[in-house]
Amino acid sequence: MYQSEHALEELTISQLVAKGYERIQIKDDEVLLDNFRQILNERHMDKLKNEPLTDAEFDRLMTQINGKSVFDSAMILRDKFVLTRDDESKVYLEFFNTEKWCQNKFQVTNQVTVHDTYKGRYDITILINGLPATQIELKRSGVAFSEAFNQVERYRRHNFTGLFRYIQLFVISNSVETRYYANSDKEINKSNMFYWSDEENNRINNLKEFAETFLEPCHLAKMIARYMVVNESDRILMAMRPYQVYAVEAIINRALETNNNGYIWHTTGSGKTLTSFKASQLLAKEPGISKVIFLVDRRDLDSQTLAEFNKFEKGAVDMTDNTHTLLKQLGDRSKSLIVTTIQKMAHAIKRQDPVMAQYETEKVVFIIDECHRTQFGEMHRLIKQQFKNAQYFGFTGTPRFEENKSQDGRATADIFEKCLHKYLIKDAIRDGNVLGFSVEYINTFKNEVDTTNEEYVESINTDEVWMADERIQMVAEHIYRNHHKKTRNGQYSAILATQKIPMAMKYYHALKALSEQEGKNGLKIATIFTYQPNQDMRDGEVTEHAKDQLESVIKDYNKTFGTNYSTDTYNSYFADISKRVKQGIKDNKIDILIVVNMFLTGFDSKVLNTLYVDKNLKHHDLIQAYSRTNRIEKETKPYGNIVAYRNLKKATDDAIQLFSTTDNTETVLSQSYDSYLKVFLKTLGELYTMAPDPSSVDQIEDEEQQKTFVETFKQLSKTLLMLKTFDEFEFDEAILEIDQQTYEEYKGKYLHLYEETKKRKEADKVSVLDDIDFEIEIMRNDIINVSYILNLLREINLEDKKEQNKMRQQIHDLLDKADDENLRLKRDLIRAFLDKVVPTLLPGSxxxxxxxxxxxxxxxxxxxxxxxxxxxxxxxxxxxxxxxxxxxxxxxxxxxxxxxxxxxxxxxxxxxxxxxxxxxxxxxxxxx
Known part of the structure; x- marks a missing residue:
């Protein structure tokens, strides 16, 4: 019988065979093992001295490599395996050639059937050297994309045992949407599914094009060999995104083919640490490069970057401030990769240690993190003088241009010459790799202060205005009163960015007092800043040394969290704050962290969703600060919240345009709630004009007017969906000028017109509505949809007729309320299956x-x-x-x-x- 996915599988397999895969028939685990054994013998015939593995030898091998965890299997795949033969001799076996990845054996099969916890039948399996390396699960066009993901998750829970633990990558597709992601022993979030793209960041969505590029044998093997990371600290596999792959390739080509520099412009939050690590790791293996030195700035969150490097490769980083350790690493010829700070490197050069002499002529590659702010100054000049034959590759999310050039007047290109690859904020938001921003501007003045008039602002004592006690108290109360809405009742954390330390302290005392009024239910407030040891105390607004102020807030911190820090253990205090801003609601976390400059660049926290701003920001500083909030977490975090207590509208638009190379700021910014509400009310007014109530829709007989009604209601529905993304949304008739029941009745009329139009088509009648693209998804119900119904079908009890009938009736009732377009299309099909087929199925079917x-x-x-x-x-x-x-x-x-x-x-x-x-x-x- 022609199977439901047969045609799609056959077309894909035919394409893979044309690309160089050998098609084989593997129907079960036994055949899979036989195929693996045969290939293992063939590839090691010389090492085995033309004596294939005996049954006993192969059994010993399988005992040691079969049925391991996904992580352990990934380690085994990439390593040499020592097998003791029956005669006690040793033989080194290689399961996957990671250096010459094209020199592996590539096979493809489909419909492998297994009987694990539950029966499983896999769509397409790609084998490398007989091991299942990539699993492709297919759904045909029109199927909810999440179904393929959910099916893989079901297989991961109940199937994928034995050699299927060697799967490195999953590819899922419904023909027009295709993504890939790494296998794991742990839960996989949908945010870890990636699109493939070309070098210009154009998505390759179509399965046919994806197979032509990504699944080409050499490319797929290179992705597994070179562009996956085995994270030993977290014991997970990580697959690199396409823009990360292209960036690494560009750096390697530039380093090996020229002596020129270059930089990578990948927007903040897009995973530069992983990209830079992989570039460093691969260059360190090149024989013509003496050392690869990864430089970070000591300021802000360097410890986070260093910790990330240690995750990817244990022991890669010296976390101490000891310059002697760095000199020892530089003198160790076997150590090809060094991770250190630019400050420590400058100190090492100043010591004029003899070990440095060799680097005046040897080729060294520097990989520089956050190069928009670390490479404009004396330390960079010192390094260039010492390492005369060095190449420099920078990573930044916000390069310096003419508009935001450095204090010395240079742009990023002045140092790094050429931008080797770009992945901009608009690309990252489109791909779902970072969130967009919802920016709320709060005016804290009445008419007497015009903060938009620069000349006027310059003529007044701005600190007196911005830091007035009444204003600080008012803003603090506004923050405290609305914090639960912005952070979904404390599910997320927030940062308050202030202009200077005295302002930070004023906010700290104001928010702390508000919190203490609530007792145990109050918010946990903390602050951190750096201080000058020899602070000028002559400034009129300075009444207490910053160190003394910091000591005081650390004492409060110790009381709140049961810690024992002081300014003498500042680094530990810093690390603890960093940890608590990342913790979830169930942990003893910080709710609001008040800062001046710290934590506004380089800090990644998925549970940070709100930035309160009471300081002037522009260009790269603004984008960097805003980007603290836009890390992907889950659906309850649709965007990063920015609440600006200054008029940063123009600065925000300018920065977005500068770093998106586009004038369309809507690519990044969602509009305000009020702006969407205005559109909703305007559209609703138009709807009422043509149909004052739902019943009057029936009186619209002219097809042009019907078309206008459909388009108007569609716009209304889209706007309502945007309104629903805001925390303040309520279906309140006093605000929306329509109650929910009336809206649902209008929606019913809209759906009726859709059905009527379809009937007219079938009756071969000409209709002006024929060209309308009905988009019922805009009113999709996230609960009663195709995936939900299909899961209910699976749960039908075939052994208990009473329970079976009850479940069938439940599904029938849900189908009557179907709101999802795909589900409405399949409603009759599912009903027929329920009534005709399900009652005939035997238990165990x-x-x-x-x-x-x-x-x-x-x-x-x-x-x-x-x-x-x-x-x-x-x-x-x-x-x-x-x-x-x-x-x-x-x-x-x-x-x-x-x-x-x-x-x-x-x-x-x-x-x-x-x-x-x-x-x-x-x-x-x-x-x-």
Whole structure:
């Protein structure tokens, strides 16, 4: 029987075979083991001295490598394995050639069936040297993309045992949407699924194009060998994103083919640490490079970057401030990669130790983190003087340009010459690698202070205005009163950025007092800043030395968190604060951290979602500060909240434009709640004008007016969805000027018009609504959708008829309320399955298999019926449906080949066939 995914699998496999894969038939674990053993013997025939492994030898081998964790399997895959043969001799076996990745054996199979906790039948498996290396799970066009992900997760929980633990990558696709991600022993978040793209960051979504590029044998092997990271600290595999791969490739090519410098512009939050580590690691293996030195700035969160490096490679970093240790590393010829601070390197050079002499001529590569701020000064000059034959590669999310040039007047290109790869904030937001921002501007003055007039501002005592006790108290109360809304009742943390230390202290005391009024339920407030040992106390506003102020707040901190820090253990205090700003709601976390400059660059925390700003920011400082809030976490964090108590609107727009190379700031910024509300009310007014109440929609008979109603309601629905993303949203009739019940009734009329239009199409009537692209997804119900219903089907109890009937009725009731477009399309199909097939299934039957078979039978009936009715060749129709499910595209000339008639008649028939193919692909595409 023609299986539901057979055509898609066959087209994909045919493409892979054309790319160089050998197609084999592996139906179960036993055949898989035999295939692995055969290839292992073939690839090691010389080492085995033409004596294949005996049964006993192979059994010993499998005992040691089979059924391990995903992480341990990944380590085994990349290592040499020592096997003791029956005669006690040793032989070194290699499971995967990581250096010459093209020199591996590539095979592809499909429909491997296993019986683990539950029966599993996998779509397409790519094997490298007989080991399952990449698993491809497919859903046809129109299926919710999450279904493929959920299916893989089910297999990871219940299947994927034995040699399937060697899977390194998953690829999931519904033909038009394709992503890849790394395997893991731990829970995998959907945010870890990545798009593949070309070097210009253009997505390669279509499965056919993805297979042509990403799944090309050498490229896939290179991704596994070179562009995955085995994180030993967290015991996880990490797959690199496409822009990270292109950046590393660009650096390696530049380093090996030229003596020139370069820099990588990847937006803040896009994973520069992983990219820079991989570049450093690969360059360190090159024989022509004496040392690779990764430089970070000692300021802010250097310890975080260093800790990340140690995660990727244990012992890679010296965390001490001891210059002697660095000199020892420089003198150790076997140590090819050094991670240190620019300050420590400058001190080492100043000591004029003899060990430094060799580096005046040897080729050294410097990889420099946050190069927009670490490479403009005396220390960089010292390093260049010492390392005369060095190359410099910088990483930055916010380069220096003419608009934000450094104090010495230089731009990033003045030092690093060429930008080797770009991945901008608009790219990262589009790809879902970082969040956008919701910026709220709060005016803290009445009319007497015009903060937008620069000349006026310069003529007044700005500190007197900004730091007035009444203003500080007012802002502090506003922050405290609204903090639970911005952070979803404390689920997230916040930073308050202030202009200077005295302001930070004023806010600290004000917020601390508000917190103490609530007792145990109060917010946990902390602050941190650096101080000058010889602070000028003559400044009129300075009444207490900053060190004494810091000592005081650390004492408060010790009381709050049960710690024992002081200014003498400042680094430990800093590290503890860093940890607590990253902790979740159940932990003893900091709610609001008050800072001046610290933590506004380089600090990554998924549970930080809000930045309160009471300081002037612009250009790279603004983007860096805002970007503390936009790390991907989960759906309850849709964007980074910025609450600005100064008019930073122009500065924000300028910075977004500068670092997005676009004038369209909407690419990054969501509009305010009030702006969306205005659009909603305006659109609602237009709706009321044409239909004062839901029942009056029935009186709209003119098709042009119906079209206007549909488009108006669609806009209303889109705007409502945007409003729902804001914490302050409530379906309040006093605000929205419509109650929820009335809105639902209007929606029902909208859906009715959709059905009526479809009926008119089927009756071959001309309608002005035919060109409308109905987007019912805009009103999608996230609970009652295709995935939800299909999961319910799986839970039907086939052994208890009473429970079975109860569940069937429950699903019928849910289908009656279907709000999801895909589910509405498949409603009749699912009902027929419930009533015709489910009652006939025996206990122990696979509902998954039964549904897939039923779906395919119904699909074939629909194709046969259409073929007869329209006198269209059934074989050609089957082929076109399969092609559309695979590529998401239809060739009109191919559709029209079997059709006769004049130009207009033929065009009409082609439209009818195309409509049928698209509808059929949507309806019969709900694999489980």
């Amino acid at each position: 696979s509902i998954d298999d039964a549904f897939m078979d039923f779906e395919e039978e119904e699909k074939q009936k629909a194709i046969e019926s259409f073929s007869k009715k329209f006198e269209y060749p059934q074989q050609q129709l089957n082929r076109l449906v399969s092609e559309y499910e695979f590529s998401g595209q239809l060739d009109r000339s191919e559709v029209g080949k079997p059709l006769a008639g004049g130009l207009l008649t033929k065009r009409k028939k082609i439209d009818e066939v195309q409509t049928f193919i698209k509808e059929t692909s949507k309806i019969y595409s709900s694999e489980m």
